[in-house]
Amino acid sequence: MRYRYCSPLIVALVVGVAAPANAQLILTPHLDARLSGDVEPSRGGAGVSVGYHVPVWRGLGAGLELDAAWHGHFFRDEKVAHLVPEGVDLNTDALVLMGHLVVPVSIPRAPIWRPYGSVGLGMIHAVFTAPGNEEYDTEQDDVTFAAGIGMMHQLTRLLGLRADARYYHAFVDENASGGYFEDYSFFIISAGVTFQLPPQRWPDPW
Amino acid sequence: MRHLRRSLAFILVSGLATAVAPTVRADTGVQVGVRGGIQLLDDDKLDHANAPLLGAEARFGFELSPLIVALTFDHFFVDDRTLFQVGANALYDLPIGHSFLYPYFGAGVGVTRFALPEAEAPPVMEGSGTGDTPDSNGMRLGLNLAGGVRFEHVDLSLVRPFTQVMVSVGPIDLLTVVGGVLFELDGDASRAGAAAR
Numbered sequence: 001m002r003y004r005y006c007s008p009l010i011v012a013l014v015v016g017v018a019a020p021a022n023a024q025l026i027l028t029p030h031l032d033a034r035l036s037g038d039v040e041p042s043r044g045g046a047g048v049s050v051g052y053h054v055p056v057w058r059g060l061g062a063g064l065e066l067d068a069a070w071h072g073h074f075f076r077d078e079k080v081a082h083l084v085p086e087g088v089d090l091n092t093d094a095l096v097l098m099g100h101l102v103v104p105v106s107i108p109r110a111p112i113w114r115p116y117g118s119v120g121l122g123m124i125h126a127v128f129t130a131p132g133n134e135e136y137d138t139e140q141d142d143v144t145f146a147a148g149i150g151m152m153h154q155l156t157r158l159l160g161l162r163a164d165a166r167y168y169h170a171f172v173d174e175n176a177s178g179g180y181f182e183d184y185s186f187f188i189i190s191a192g193v194t195f196q197l198p199p200q201r202w203p204d205p206w
Numbered sequence: 207m208r209h210l211r212r213s214l215a216f217i218l219v220s221g222l223a224t225a226v227a228p229t230v231r232a233d234t235g236v237q238v239g240v241r242g243g244i245q246l247l248d249d250d251k252l253d254h255a256n257a258p259l260l261g262a263e264a265r266f267g268f269e270l271s272p273l274i275v276a277l278t279f280d281h282f283f284v285d286d287r288t289l290f291q292v293g294a295n296a297l298y299d300l301p302i303g304h305s306f307l308y309p310y311f312g313a314g315v316g317v318t319r320f321a322l323p324e325a326e327a328p329p330v331m332e333g334s335g336t337g338d339t340p341d342s343n344g345m346r347l348g349l350n351l352a353g354g355v356r357f358e359h360v361d362l363s364l365v366r367p368f369t370q371v372m373v374s375v376g377p378i379d380l381l382t383v384v385g386g387v388l389f390e391l392d393g394d395a396s397r398a399g400a401a402a403r
Contacts, residue, residue, distance in 0.1 A: 031315055033347045033376070042377040044347035112270050153296075155268035155275070161296060189349075191294075191315050201270065 022203055026051045026152075028162055030192030032069055037168075037186025038076070040092075045071030047096070049192075053104055055206045063102035065118070070095055074126060075180055083128065083136060083179050090130050092179075096168075098122030098146055106206035112154040114202065116164075120146040124170050128179045140178025142170040152194060154202050160194035237265040237366055241386030245282055247379055254289055254380075257282040265297070265388060273298055276312065280382065288321035288343075291374065295350050311353040318378045319345050348376025364390050 032045040047069025056062045074094040084090045100120035107113050124144045130136035150164025169185040172178075241261045248255040261280035268275070274297040282289040295314030302309065321343035354370030366388040374380040 031317075031347060033315075033349070042346070153271065153273065155271045155273065157270070159268070161273070161275075 021055075022200075022206060023052065023054045024200075025197040026053060026063075026065075027195045027197075028192040030069070030162070030190045032071065032188045032190040034071065035187045035189055038079070038184035039186045040073050040076050041186075043071070043073045045069045045094075045096070045188075047190075049100075051100075051102060053102065055106075059106035059108065059205045061102075061104040061106070061206060063104060063116075065100040065102055065120075067098045067100060067120070067122075068095070075184075080128065080179055083138075084130055084133070088130050088133050088136065090128060090136060093127045093129075095125040095127070096122070096144070097125065098144065100146065104152065104206075106202070106204070108205060111202040111204035111206065114152040114154075115149070116152065117149050118147065118164070118166070120166075122146070124168075126178065126180065138177060138179050140172070140176060140180065142172050144168055144170045154196075157199040157201055158196055160196060162192045162194050163190065165189045234269050235267045236391045237388040238391060239263055239366070239386050239388035241278070241280070241370075241384045243382055243384030245380055245382050247381045253287075254282055254284045257284045257289070259283065259382060259384065261384070261386075263386060263388065274310075274312075276314075278316075280384075286323055288319070291316045291318045291380065293317075293350050293374075295352055295372075297352070299356075306357055306359045308356045308358060309354070310356060312350075313352070314350045316348050316350045316374050316376075316380075317345055318348060318374065318376075318380070319343075320378065346377040348374040348378060348380075350374050366390065 026049075028049045028051070030047055030049065032047060034041055034043055034045070047067060049065050049067035051063050051065035053061050053063035071094045073092065075092040080090055080092060098120045099122055100118045102116050102118045104114050104116040107115070122144050124142045126140050126142065128136070128138045146166050146168045148164050148166030150162060150166075153161045155161060166188050167185065168188060170183060172181060172183050174181045239262070241263050243259050245254055245257045245259055259280045259282045261278060263276055263278045266275045266277075276293075276295045276297050278291070278293040278295065280291045280293070282291075293314055293316035295312045297310045297312035299308050299310045350372055352370055352372040354368055354372075356366055356368040358366055367386070368388065369385045370383075372380075372382050372384070374382075
């Protein structure tokens with residue numbers, strides 16, 4: 001019985017030890033700004049992503065990233081104002097949970113710069129709250145696709161910077177509960193600080 | 207969309223400029239100092255045109271990168287209201303420095319905090335929800351674009367005067383012209399100008 005509980009730990013240990021050379025675990029806290037689209041622009045969010053990147057072929061890499069971000073004042077007021085009577089304040093926030101496939105590219109003779117492209121799939125959990133009028137509170141989950149480009153830059157063996165621009169498209173189930181009943185899309189530009197494990201200088205070529 | 211185009215264009219130009227330029231590396235180290243200046247944009251809603259500002263700045267150089275990370279705080283003196291910005295910008299020394307003048311440009315993000323008298327909350331500060339009054343206080347995220355010149359000389363081993371123009375685009379637009387003095391914390395005179403070489 002004890003072996004059964006130990007087996008996931010052993011598998012994780014084996015996978016960790018057998019990780020390809022130059023594989024990197026990258027943790028990125030980031031700030032986001034929504035720039036345009038169907039949601040409220042010029043508002044921001046904050047989140048964190050965890051990614052695992054491995055070199056694949058001649059400077060090309062592949063990575064999987066899990067990202068979670070919280071965005072306040074999410075939907076445009078005029079798009080949701082009809083959900084509440086006049087004079088009732090309705091706030092909308094969103095938790096964006098995404099998994100991204102990332103393709104980083106190592107630049108020859110400039111390995112501290114690493115551009116990348118990404119595509120992702122996940123969910124936006126939108127929350128509608130009317131302070132003092134809980135009967136109007138509601139929420140919805142929308143399957144979301146994302147694609148974008150970005151750049152990572154290495155400052156030290158541990159620290160780096162990261163900036164990217166991504167397009168999001170949410171597919172809304174019009175028959176489900178919630179408060180927003182049509183597909184919506186938007187752009188996000190984000191900037192963050194990366195922490196890389198193990199700390200190492202990015203090789204040239206990767 | 208206008209912000210997106212501007213942001214993407216700047217990121218592309220910055221990336222190209224730093225990737226194409228000869229490989230340079232900022233010296234590691236920390237500089238801290240004070241800055242002062244003026245905010246020039248005329249915005250009658252915020253009424254912050256020609257507002258003087260006073261702030262502080264810290265610049266960090268890193269072992270592997272030509273970029274210098276600058277963390278800033280600017281407080282704007284505007285009657286009856288509070289306005290300040292906390293910023294984080296990545297600066298790049300252009301490889302065209304003379305013996306003592308080092309031009310640079312940079313980009314980053316700024317979080318601007320405002321507080322207004324309730325009755326004067328302008329429409330530009332849209333509230334956090336529907337049907338509410340405009341926000342009388344809050345924080346807004348913006349994109350910073352900066353350009354400046356730093357003065358370095360071996361006879362001033364600890365002191366780094368600089369002047370800089372910075373524009374913040376977003377819900378609260380700012381155009382600031384500042385001057386300041388940074389002090390090298392480790393005081394290594396041999397590092398004067400190293401960041402640009």
